[in-house]
Amino acid sequence: MNSTIANALLVARREISVRARTRGFLVGLALSALLVAALPVIPKLFGGPDSYAVGLVGARSAALEPAARALAPGEQITLTFTRLPDERAAHAAITAGDLDAAVVDDGRLLADGDPPQELGALLQGAHRAVQTEQRLRAAGLDPARVTEAMRVPPLTEVSVSTAGGDSGVRAGVAMLLVLTLFFLLISAVTQVAMGVVEEKGSRIVELLLTSIRPGELLGGKILGLGALGLLNLVVVIAAGLGSALATGLAGDLPDGMTGIVLGALAWFLLGYAFFSALAAALGSLVSRQEEVSSVLTPMTTLLTAAYLVAFYAVTEPAGTLARVLSLVPPFSSMVMPVRTAAADVPVWEVGVAALLMLLAVAVVLTAGARIYRSAVLRTGARLRLRDVLPAAR
Amino acid sequence: MLEAEDLHKRYGDTIALRGVALRVRPGEMFGFVGANGAGKTTTMRIVMGVLGPDSGEVRWRGEPVTAAARRGFGYMPEERGLYQKMRVAEQIAYFGRLHGMTAAEAKSATGALMERLGLTERAGDPVEALSLGNQQRVQLAVALVHDPTLLVLDEPFSGLDPIAVDALAEVLAERCRAGVPVIFSSHQLDLVERLCDSVGIIAAGRMVAAGPVEEVRAAEGRRSLRVVVRDPAPGWADGLPGEVTADGDGRQVLRTTEGDDQAILAAASRAGRVEHFGWEQPTLTEIFREAVA
Numbered sequence: 190m191n192s193t194i195a196n197a198l199l200v201a202r203r204e205i206s207v208r209a210r211t212r213g214f215l216v217g218l219a220l221s222a223l224l225v226a227a228l229p230v231i232p233k234l235f236g237g238p239d240s241y242a243v244g245l246v247g248a249r250s251a252a253l254e255p256a257a258r259a260l261a262p263g264e265q266i267t268l269t270f271t272r273l274p275d276e277r278a279a280h281a282a283i284t285a286g287d288l289d290a291a292v293v294d295d296g297r298l299l300a301d302g303d304p305p306q307e308l309g310a311l312l313q314g315a316h317r318a319v320q321t322e323q324r325l326r327a328a329g330l331d332p333a334r335v336t337e338a339m340r341v342p343p344l345t346e347v348s349v350s351t352a353g354g355d356s357g358v359r360a361g362v363a364m365l366l367v368l369t370l371f372f373l374l375i376s377a378v379t380q381v382a383m384g385v386v387e388e389k390g391s392r393i394v395e396l397l398l399t400s401i402r403p404g405e406l407l408g409g410k411i412l413g414l415g416a417l418g419l420l421n422l423v424v425v426i427a428a429g430l431g432s433a434l435a436t437g438l439a440g441d442l443p444d445g446m447t448g449i450v451l452g453a454l455a456w457f458l459l460g461y462a463f464f465s466a467l468a469a470a471l472g473s474l475v476s477r478q479e480e481v482s483s484v485l486t487p488m489t490t491l492l493t494a495a496y497l498v499a500f501y502a503v504t505e506p507a508g509t510l511a512r513v514l515s516l517v518p519p520f521s522s523m524v525m526p527v528r529t530a531a532a533d534v535p536v537w538e539v540g541v542a543a544l545l546m547l548l549a550v551a552v553v554l555t556a557g558a559r560i561y562r563s564a565v566l567r568t569g570a571r572l573r574l575r576d577v578l579p580a581a582r
Numbered sequence: 583m584l585e586a587e588d589l590h591k592r593y594g595d596t597i598a599l600r601g602v603a604l605r606v607r608p609g610e611m612f613g614f615v616g617a618n619g620a621g622k623t624t625t626m627r628i629v630m631g632v633l634g635p636d637s638g639e640v641r642w643r644g645e646p647v648t649a650a651a652r653r654g655f656g657y658m659p660e661e662r663g664l665y666q667k668m669r670v671a672e673q674i675a676y677f678g679r680l681h682g683m684t685a686a687e688a689k690s691a692t693g694a695l696m697e698r699l700g701l702t703e704r705a706g707d708p709v710e711a712l713s714l715g716n717q718q719r720v721q722l723a724v725a726l727v728h729d730p731t732l733l734v735l736d737e738p739f740s741g742l743d744p745i746a747v748d749a750l751a752e753v754l755a756e757r758c759r760a761g762v763p764v765i766f767s768s769h770q771l772d773l774v775e776r777l778c779d780s781v782g783i784i785a786a787g788r789m790v791a792a793g794p795v796e797e798v799r800a801a802e803g804r805r806s807l808r809v810v811v812r813d814p815a816p817g818w819a820d821g822l823p824g825e826v827t828a829d830g831d832g833r834q835v836l837r838t839t840e841g842d843d844q845a846i847l848a849a850a851s852r853a854g855r856v857e858h859f860g861w862e863q864p865t866l867t868e869i870f871r872e873a874v875a
Contacts, residue, residue, distance in 0.1 A: 196680070203668075207668055391664065393665060395659045398631075400677075400682075568661075
């Protein structure tokens, strides 16, 4: 194997094995996964249950069951029916909370207060259908033709929005993506800067650079911490999708979900490469951990600006600002994945954005490595870019 | 053999090195002495490739030093540096691997070295949990793990107690006996005189004396004549070269680097009882003081 790659991998392995063991990383991983996994559950908590127990009293209401069962899947609710001997038993079961509602023979719907809205609507619909069919038959119409006539196909739902039919869910997914990308990027990138300063401040870098080149050291560090960031992103996405499947929300997810996820991973890597090179270059200017956050300010400002634009793009994915900045690096690394999640984006736009971002990454990596090389051995007071750049040339 | 030829280095307006040269043979222990800021650390950094010289060249076994050759060198920088949160054994093995060892080689070398340096029980502890003395041992282990072809140590003895000094001296002597050239810098000139085969004295970026310790001490013009006379007549040394000091016990000591020793002896015998007469080589401390002055 090429020794440059072997050295960088050696450095990356150290970063991973040391960092992956820290409590901070493990807690962050577990917490972010839990948070995202909890999200699909939240609408359920506020939206009430989607399965109901219904009691039926008397022979006539029994006819309601098949009609109600036929309607239930369309409303995405599940029903369980219980036959009860009389109205007293229905009362008791509702009061005890065993039943959500009960239909009594003579056409009354019992509930604890108002019945749940979607359950009420469904039972009323079923009742109307059963009654209509019975009355038509009683009026002497051919039962077969009545049945035939009653079989009305529902209205086909068509969305005219550019965001496609599932715009609400897509916006939710996009929003989640913005938050996840932002927090993972900023934490991974800060780790890179802190690692650079740790090695510079402890002077261990002088020892390291006698056996490997600065580019190998920096490359390995970026690689190792990036792999951990990517792992964190994969875990978060898996937790979100897993939870969506478990709660039955997955049916609502937009069609191109696989593409959205793969795109998010690719954009994360591009954004990470850009911002981590920037963070490493800035970090190499200082020698103490206390100075890291202040020296990183230009980078965090840029990243936060990208975050805000991406946030705006969630609501206006087709707006001019979102369209333009989704092509401009480094904004594109956060705005483009959000746009593709929130709405349909022409392939050529994604291609142009990716190409420009790749170019920007190449430029920043080269310049960042150059600054790092000339600054990392100069410990002491904070250096200015001006001090470093002439020497780097 | 390690050779440095005519090294020049300048930091902005400050000239750090003005033509430093040195030569260390296989199995030779070379002591590098000089005041703070004289250029010791800069020279060692250039040898290790951490810095590039403005001009001049470092050669290893007759060839300009390559990155591959340098990977075989062992180094202890002046500013000690270790990963504070990394475990002792992992850290030593990691540096072994950076120097090109396989995982298995690094592991077995780490085990042997920790045994030798008394670190075995601390293998699983993070470096930050160790005493300063033990951290220093880890630092040494990091320099030695890959069985270096050359050892460059910047102030390795500073901050060590006398027992630790002896232990480190023994480890370095062991490497020398194995044929490895060893360079170390120190302010403790008695230590350099005791341990080293050759010495380099650097002042203001120039090598003012270099070579085998005995040769440096015996160098032309550095010998001095010391004559001790008991109860001499006053004014006995008038007309003789050198300086006369009284030791307060009726003895007078004449020191000179020039003059006819036989004439001086005759004058001293006339003046009183001569208790000591002889040419002496200066100590390294004296040579050093003279060089730095």
